Amino acid sequence: MERYDAIVVGAGPNGLAAAVTLARSGLSVAVYERESTVGGGTRTAELTLPGFRHDVCSAVHPLALASGFFRKFGLDKRIELVVPELSYGHPLDGGRAALAWRDLDRTVDDLGRDGPSYRRLMGPLVQRADRVAQYTGTPLVSVPAHPLTAVRFGLKALEQGSIDWNTRFREDLAPAMISGVAAHAIRPMPSLAAAAAALSLGTYAHARGWPIPVGGSQAIADALADDLRAHGGTIITDTGVTSLAELPPARVVLLDVAPRGLASIARSHLPDSYLRRLDNFRYGSGAAKVDFALSAPVPWANPDLASAGTVHLGGTRAEIAHAEREVAAGRHSSRPYVLVSQPGVGDPTRAPEGKHTLWAYTHVPSGSTSDQTEAVTAQIERFAPGFRDTILASASKTAVDMEMQNPNYVGGDIAAGEAGFLQLVARPVLSTDPWRTPGRGIYLCSSSTPPGPGVHGLAGYYAARSALRHEFGITTGPQLGPER
Template identity: 50%
Template sequence: MARTVGHVDAAIVGTGPNGLAAGVILARAGLSVTLFEARDTIGGGLRSTALFDSDVVHDICSAVHPLAAASPFFREFDLAARGVPLLAPAAAYAHPLEAGPAGIAYQSLDRTCERLGKDGSRWRTLFGPLVERGDAVADFALSDQRRPPGDVVAALLLGAGTLAFGTGAAARLFREPATAALLAGVAAHAAGPLPSLPGGAVAMLLGHLAHARGWPVPRGGSQRIADALASDIEANGGRFEQGRTIHDLRELAEAKVVLLNTGPAGLLALGGHLLPSRYRRRLQAFRYGPSAAKADFLVSDPIPWADPGVGEAATVHLGGELSEVFAAETVVAKGNRAEDPFVLVADPAVADPGRARGGRRPVWAYCHVPPGDPRDAAALIQAKIERFAPGFGDTVLAREGMPATALAAYNNNYVNGDIAGGSVDVRQLLARPTPRLDPYSTPLGGVYLCSASTPPGPGVHGMAGYHAARSILRREFDIRQLPDLGP
């Protein structure tokens, strides 16, 4: 067995956003904290690097962060005050069509409704009340799902919108194809069959955030978020051991508390032999969802969208009309390849011009594929972009594909390339990863979970780490008051 770790109050395995958020809270509460990272660079899904050009930063996994802007943890942590402003473009996201104008969701609700024409009033009816209660909606959606909502009206509004776009009624909600497609592209972030209640919930949450706080990118790349969190941990006495793989929970036997920023598969690998058989079987039954296949591009010019308005958005959904988006996502959710898959494109330099250096800029994109698909989808993704942006290929200076299998190898939490940490369906939202009063605790005394496989699920929000740290402080150290998280 590998060498054991010496005494520490809290040992955190994994330095993704949830592990880092938990580290911030526990270190600020006065605990001795050590974080272990198998790779040489911290950050998990927040990592950034120079792929093709030493001057141009590419985000390896996550690039655009509406949930970071809305998260109660990050609102208090205040990234901007720490030199990491979140930059929101004028248009949060766009959805071009091959026939007719693109759907564009501006941060301005008024401007969005004006562009949507006949559907403008319906869009306002759907999102206006949610925007007015934006922080309360985010607080409810990003809660531990074990307490009554602080704002019941906000919860009811989110529920009503979920029913409106999470059922067969979605196809009848709007008059214009561009409007329906615009929201269908947001629902596709749920990576599952559509329409569905999880898809409707994601559409309402991310859709209203477009007008509340925008869909921003962090200045300089996602790694800057991880670095700000790490700096705060170290400033409060926390330590990092990078390039250190933990193979067995027994290596951490001298830690009073162990917090795993891993999914069920990670816990089984580290301590399956120690778990009660019933709990182990439940973890083994945890279901993972569709995967992602990613492509990174180094380009010489902004993407030449056929509809120039699309260029105001840093996030663009390519999937055709609502029926096409729903059909493609449902095919993939059934374990098959879609002939024309949904593609999400991120062009961070739209919001952060500093990401473009010497005329070169990063473009990031992925499509949904069946679990463990080994196919390099870079050529497919480039062709899809070219359909809506003729001449895009002429701007590509370099390209690299990252199949689902490569994503799985890159991050053990991305089982089979599932970047959501597990299927996002009704059952696994309510009991994630297993039915348990405290979803962060495990039957092993002092061992907790805090990954995207726990509530509130996927996304860069830090709230799984926040809730897990709160549970640890209360249950293990009898600390009821969370520390101040401000700069």
Template identity: 50%
Template sequence: MRGAVRDAIVVGAGPNGLTAAVELARRGMSVSVFEARETVGGGARTEELTLPGFRHDPCSAVHPMGAGSPAFNAMPLARYGLTWLNAELPMAHPLPDGRAAVLARSAGETAASLGPRDAGAYRRLVAPYLGRWETLSADFLKVLWDGLPRDPVRLARFGLTGLPPVSWLTRRFRDEPARALLSGMAAHVIAPTSTPATSAVALVFALAAHEVGWPVPRGGSQAISDALAAYLTELGGEIHTGVEVKRLDELPPARAYLFDTSPTALARIAGLGRAFDGFRYGAAAFKIDYALDGPVPWTAPEARRAGTVHVGSTSGEISTALRAAVSGRAPEVPFLIASQPTLADPSRAPEGKHVLWVYGHVPSGWDGDLTDAIERQLERFAPGFRDLVLARATAGPPELARRNANYVGGDIACGAFSGLQTMFRPRPALNPYATAHPAVFLCSSAAWPAPGVHGMQGHNAAKAVWRRLRRAAA
């Protein structure tokens, strides 16, 4: 793979790797991307996993942070086929009595679903930030060296609210619907509800719903990756698929190398030895993709209108399930995160049919089968669900790791949300993307700011590379 010296080479064609490549190509730099699989995508892919005509997302499916991403929104991705679609409700959380708490586009509708004793508390929680998403997201998703916050007072207020555990935040509320709703949103980082900064996770997801919704891309998550790849190609960037990189010297010469990989893979490929031995991976997911003969028969009517459904009756039940997975036990009653893409995008399945995407939490590397526990939980809130199943594709931690090498041990969050890693990923540093090698950078979801398909790690890492190369040329 010798040839002319490139400005930058990116290893891994997931959303972060492609975003980093685009950001550098937009600045006039020569960029090549190398991807081990035959197609681009990483954590944003779409495949027929079950039956012909049923299009599933093997990894991520719903993208509130993607639709609200400062990186994606600065690109003309709609020109390359990316269209965001929202269900009527972003999310519903069914309750044991047949009702549901809802996360709606309207903060008022959300508050009303929580009951009269907690409606006012919810409005007060989100009111300081409504209508400020563009400024707030730009401030909390960037890094310290990338300029001063645009609204430092509001950002500080957000930090004071968000730094405590979500188990503290729920004490503001008197009844279970609000507590379950917030606990379920915080659970996306696969950490116990007693973990610091999980309040921020819940609040970010709530604000994203009120500002941009919790959308899916038309046609599936692959549309995000395909749009980024098409834009990169138009900018002059090169993409090489089916090329597994095992050593840095296998790559063409370049002024900078960016890795959309796990930190441990970067260290192995770049010859950095034990550089990331302190990085910790977290608990895993057990995921099932369903082809269904009809819509999920949720008892709660609100869940039948929601793109995402959180299945866990109480905040205590959610907390117990998370603690079990993190401590090395498969939960007896798992907390489930489910997506119903065909409510917003019927093209994802044959006419009248549906796809369902659902996972529960299990220990890292767990090789058991959570299918029965997941389906018992679904039947609990949607009696008759099993009768609709045409086919299922299951993926425990080993299979998830095979689908995406960044999911070490099946950790779809690409790193434990615990200890210093709640705020400093992959380790405490002013520049979290730099490594001991001056030309090697990390740009994957294992780095700041947080997991998810939003491209901000790639965006920030590209800025770090640009600054380094500009200084070197001065």
């Protein structure tokens, strides 16, 4: 039987990042993946009609240019990334829209009386975007490398995460736009975790933009897989792993799975006290997804939205907060928050000539079996009259379908664990090295570990660095950039 230095279970972006880091350090590495293709949440496939390529889960990647791992890996030198000038838009009824341009000054000018207040909120973070990325991309229990930036970020998050979140604003465009980004956290609002998501993602929107991979998110996974193979790594697809006993011998095993999967696969190797902590790990609300094949671009009432890579739908700040509270209470919202991606902005490869793809998801209670096609369509039609007439086909996944597609999404939770403040601190347990489990040579490298959800590869990178240090005595990280 083949022996390896390291085995990684799961070929999502974190699993592949871990494998690349280990292989670049000179170890023999094998990756086991249950699906026929690598990528996990970064896969791309024809979901509606032939020739229409849709991202299976993640579509726009605010962290692709901000992640410390991807910057070391040189992702932007390996794949083509389109960075729209308009990072995201947020329409309101009547054809008005808040527009988050990469140019902060342009954004401020468009926000009217609230422009100066928005600048005071976001400007200091945008000026220190690299420090913000470093702070939000490391465990919250660690000592921040830039304490002043951490304090500044924390104070702003406290404001936007409390009942005082409207104090600085006099109109409705700016607070609605911030809430649209905050809702990425899939949390009730106002809350500290949602505010932190809004501030960090908003910072990257103005500092570097929100890039879209040409050809689909699969390009990110393929770049990682290609580098792994180039350094001797092996990828075994169509092979699910239900127990460590099914794997060949290895000094370390890193699992890109949710805590529930870790407890199932490695139960006999973990102490009961640790298993109880894993059992107490909470999963959040679910996501239901709808993909559309369109005959024409979305007919937005506000024409500026046609150039936005991402559009947040849901109306005013109060409407979005209400919708998210409904979901958190276990109810489907009648006017839900909907996140829309228009990958055709700068990437004509996603659909046949003259046609378009549209990616959308909404938040639903955990374990929901409700098809959200009509709810999503209605919200888009609200801000883009005539949208229904452009639909050629659609494909829907309920929250339960999302979990069946990827077991890490327990109950449809695409964040692989509730992203509340306390669970971002203790993810999945309170530890200065949360990737290392009590089981000998067993590590967790999924989004259920710091720094949490998002396509950034950092959870895998940190887990691999921990394994290198503890199991192999390697304390210096490998060179990860493209080789000449």
